[in-house]
Amino acid sequence: MSTAALPGPLRYFAAQLDELGPGDVPDMDRVGRLLAGLAADTEFFAPLIAAIPAEAPGDRWLIRPERGPRLVLVHRPEGVMGYTHSHRCWVGIAPVRGVETHQRWHADRHQDGRADLRLADERTLHRGDVATLIPPRDVHNHGHVPGTGPSPYSLILLGDDMLLFDREEYDPDRGTWRALPPGDPGRANR
Numbered sequence: 009m010s011t012a013a014l015p016g017p018l019r020y021f022a023a024q025l026d027e028l029g030p031g032d033v034p035d036m037d038r039v040g041r042l043l044a045g046l047a048a049d050t051e052f053f054a055p056l057i058a059a060i061p062a063e064a065p066g067d068r069w070l071i072r073p074e075r076g077p078r079l080v081l082v083h084r085p086e087g088v089m090g091y092t093h094s095h096r097c098w099v100g101i102a103p104v105r106g107v108e109t110h111q112r113w114h115a116d117r118h119q120d121g122r123a124d125l126r127l128a129d130e131r132t133l134h135r136g137d138v139a140t141l142i143p144p145r146d147v148h149n150h151g152h153v154p155g156t157g158p159s160p161y162s163l164i165l166l167g168d169d170m171l172l173f174d175r176e177e178y179d180p181d182r183g184t185w186r187a188l189p190p191g192d193p194g195r196a197n198r
């Protein structure tokens with residue numbers, strides 16, 4: 009995909025990402041700083057956020073090449089968390105507006121569908137904050153927890169098209185997991 013057609017802030021961001029060079033996993037601290045820097049451009053994101061109603065889940069792809077890093081703006085409404093899932097690629101997440109609760113999990117899968125899930129890290133992300141994940145420690149969920157603040161609109165940067173990979177989805181409440189074959193995005197919200 010040519011980045012020449014992208015709006016200025018996204019073109020600049022894509023160029024900066026490009027400068028990190030080839031490799032399976034870039035310097036995630038630098039990736040995180042770039043992502044938080046982009047998320048700070050509230051003027052650019054205001055109309056994109058306005059196009060996603062606050063009451064319902066929604067997303068808007070911003071950079072989506074065939075392979076390699078891609079960027080999406082994701083909104084979850086009041087009190088809605090996603091299912092826990094793996095990616096099999098690196099990930100960065102940074103709120104533009106609102107408060108995103110981010111949980112990373114240790115997950116041990118059993119053949120019978122049970123999973124031992126232990127919360128490894130929980131953070132309440134505001135604009136300026138960023139969470140990054142690198143496989144195999146890439147099992148997370150995120151969304152909105154009532155009482156934390158306004159529901160989030162967040163940038164999610166993925167190192168590749170995760171739908172090309174075999175992934176897993178977990179239900180921490182039930183202690184279960186299921187395989188997500190390539191192409192299966194899993195359940196969006198719980």
Ligand SMILES: [Fe+2]
Pocket residue numbers: 093095099148
């Ligand atoms: Fe994710």
